[in-house]
Amino acid sequence: MAIKSLEDLFVETLKDIYYAEKKLVKSLPKMSKAASDEKLSELIMEHCAETEEHVKRIERVFDLMGKKPSSKKCEALEGLLKEANSVIDEIEDETVCDAGIVSSAQTVEHYEIARYGTLAAWARELGMEEAAELLDTTLDEEKAADQKLSALGESEENQRAAA
Amino acid sequence: MAIKSLEDLFVETLKDIYYAEKKLVKSLPKMSKAASDEKLSELIMEHCAETEEHVKRIERVFDLMGKKPSSKKCEALEGLLKEANSVIDEIEDETVCDAGIVSSAQTVEHYEIARYGTLAAWARELGMEEAAELLDTTLDEEKAADQKLSALGESEENQRAAA
Numbered sequence: 494m495a496i497k498s499l500e501d502l503f504v505e506t507l508k509d510i511y512y513a514e515k516k517l518v519k520s521l522p523k524m525s526k527a528a529s530d531e532k533l534s535e536l537i538m539e540h541c542a543e544t545e546e547h548v549k550r551i552e553r554v555f556d557l558m559g560k561k562p563s564s565k566k567c568e569a570l571e572g573l574l575k576e577a578n579s580v581i582d583e584i585e586d587e588t589v590c591d592a593g594i595v596s597s598a599q600t601v602e603h604y605e606i607a608r609y610g611t612l613a614a615w616a617r618e619l620g621m622e623e624a625a626e627l628l629d630t631t632l633d634e635e636k637a638a639d640q641k642l643s644a645l646g647e648s649e650e651n652q653r654a655a656a
Numbered sequence: 657m658a659i660k661s662l663e664d665l666f667v668e669t670l671k672d673i674y675y676a677e678k679k680l681v682k683s684l685p686k687m688s689k690a691a692s693d694e695k696l697s698e699l700i701m702e703h704c705a706e707t708e709e710h711v712k713r714i715e716r717v718f719d720l721m722g723k724k725p726s727s728k729k730c731e732a733l734e735g736l737l738k739e740a741n742s743v744i745d746e747i748e749d750e751t752v753c754d755a756g757i758v759s760s761a762q763t764v765e766h767y768e769i770a771r772y773g774t775l776a777a778w779a780r781e782l783g784m785e786e787a788a789e790l791l792d793t794t795l796d797e798e799k800a801a802d803q804k805l806s807a808l809g810e811s812e813e814n815q816r817a818a819a
Contacts, residue, residue: 497752498752501752571735586659592665596774599770602770611762643773653662
């Protein structure tokens with residue numbers, strides 16, 4: 494598709510994050526299973542449930558624009574997941590692997606924070622207030638997930654320090 | 657390299673961001689040249705100069721650990737740059753292309769924010785305060801760059817609205 498207007502760019506970016514969210518719904522359970530710390534494992538599964546809602550919100554945005562949802566391979570997420578999988582596959586020590594999982598998950602959250610921030614701003618510029626609100630809701634959940642991961646990373650550090 | 661300890665994971669992640677920063681020093685001038693808005697073009701070149709300092713700070717961290725700087729292909733950054741280049745190559749309209757460049761640059765900043773946040777926390781846990789401070793300095797510059805891009809994106813939106 495040729496991108497000629499801000500609306501085209503908005504739709505292409507929506508397809509990118511739609512691919513990313515659907516891929517994450519499939520990938521997060523593997524990440525959760527690889528985590529040794531129960532709290533980390535649960536946090537990732539909770540975020541997986543939120544991610545299913547993010548998929549539905551994107552479908553709602555497509556719907557508001559009178560478009561059928563479609564996705565486009567997100568090269569950035571593919572790269573982020575490749576790094577995350579190498580952490581899971583290569584690190585045997587449980588607590589070190591958990592530290593790597595927290596770190597990888599945060600790179601994914603930050604990718605999404607950047608994307609939803611842009612999409613919400615563009616939606617407002619295009620006069621799509623309802624879409625902007627849906628995107629803002631997801632943005633807030635991604636930021637909250639990043640903060641929960643930071644807090645968990647710190648508490649794991651304290652545990653390691655006390656061990 | 658087998659990752660067996662938090663120090664190993666720290667070093668592997670440092671190699672990842674070292675690759676990313678060196679690649680950005682080469683890639684940002686292309687992004688700057690592709691931007692039509694003079695302020696955006698300048699902002700990217702200013703950040704490119706900062707990025708050269710980020711490379712030196714990482715070399716200093718390797719040095720503090722008594723290690724020779726080395727890099728490891730950063731799949732995440734490769735994916736992010738692939739997306740950024742497709743924006744530059746596929747969008748003919750200047751203002752739409754600029755919006756895409758701001759958006760792509762912010763995904764890169766957020767990747768770095770996630771990485772430096774983790775690295776600084778791990779450096780502290782490993783008792784490397786001087787390294788942590790170097791990493792924090794870069795983290796602050798990445799956050800500032802992201803905020804400048806957001807502000808520029810908004811002022812461009814206002815210009816498009818007034819046009």
